[in-house]
Amino acid sequence: MRALVVVNPAATATTPKVRDVLVRALASELKVDLVETEHRGHAHELGSRAVDEGIDVVVTLGGDGTVNEVVNGLLEHGPGSHVPALAVVPGGSTNVFSRALGRSRHPVEATAEILDSLRAGRTRALSLGTASVLPADTGGAAPDGRPGDDWTPPRWFVFASGLGFDADVIARVEARRAAGRRSTGALYVREGTAVFMFGRERRHPAMTLRLPGEPPIEDLFLCLISNVDPWSYLGEQPIRPSPEASFHAGLDVFALGRRGTLGMMWALGQTLARYPDPRGRRLYRRHDLTELTLEADRPQRWQVDGDHMGLATALRARTVPEALRVVC
Secondary structure (H helix, E strand, O other), X not given: OEEEEEEOOOOOOOOHHHXXXXXXXXXXXXXXXXXEOOOOOHHHHHHHHHXXXXXXXXXXXXXXXXXXHHHXXXXXXOOOOOOOEEEEEEOOOOOHHHHXXXXXXXHHHHHHHHHHHHHHOOEEEEEEXXXXXXXXXXXXXXXXXXXXXXXXXOEEEOOEEEEEHHHHHHHHHHHHHHOOXXXXXXXXXXXXXXXXXXXXXXXXXXXXXXXXXXXXXXXXEEEEEEOOOOOEEEOOEEEOXXXXXXXXXXXXXXXXXXXXXXXXXXXXXXXXXXXXXXXXXXXXXXXXXXXXXXXXXXXXXXXEOXXXXXXXXXXXXXXXXEEEXXXX
């Protein structure tokens, strides 16, 4: 089998030693081509190249952002039998996707697990999501959320997307990382607290959620779209706003309307519970959706798989069943 190993050397937990151990282990079973990413978007290019060259499996060593780029390259022209399988070695700070697959958090142990799966031919097809947006300079969505010429091409996400509060937090964390700060759970907590306390969105919510066959859900400041549980982690602590979410179902939504500090703490506490079942006033959950549209009265930040993508006035998400084969 031919394998392309895509390594992000800038990922939080990726080191030359880990990279070398990974390559030596894989080379004992596979014909390996190693490439380190050099710029944002490079992993996308490598995923696309893997399809063109008939690679059997693409192995990523990096964080969730690296996985997202590779998947968008692999699925650039859509799912199908021509698309290589994906294997993920955790090398970032959070590694949501890898942990959702049941991989060890230790890169060397995860590599051994991948080799065992490859020998046994174990793969499974996962349902993923796509997100398209109306960029902030297009003037907003149509009243019924229907696509138009101004919608961006769909971007694949492997575990989550969102518009509003969560993307604001991610943007602030990315700015701190660019200034030299290390990505930690504590940093996310600090930036999330600052956005909630001093931002305008939770006091004057701008978003409306539109679901097929339902009345609009208005005055939202947060809307998390996911296809996996847990949605994210604070260190070892899972955050579970949508405990029913699954790679083998449609999309799940967790949304919040206007609320004060105590209400936000109550909602957050429910997502951190051992057996979560978040409920409450102006708290909205939906399970196994095929599509949804978010609209905003003013530009909002948006994100996919924990990466800030810019400003938009609307986001449309759809599920794609069995979109990608993953080594499991």
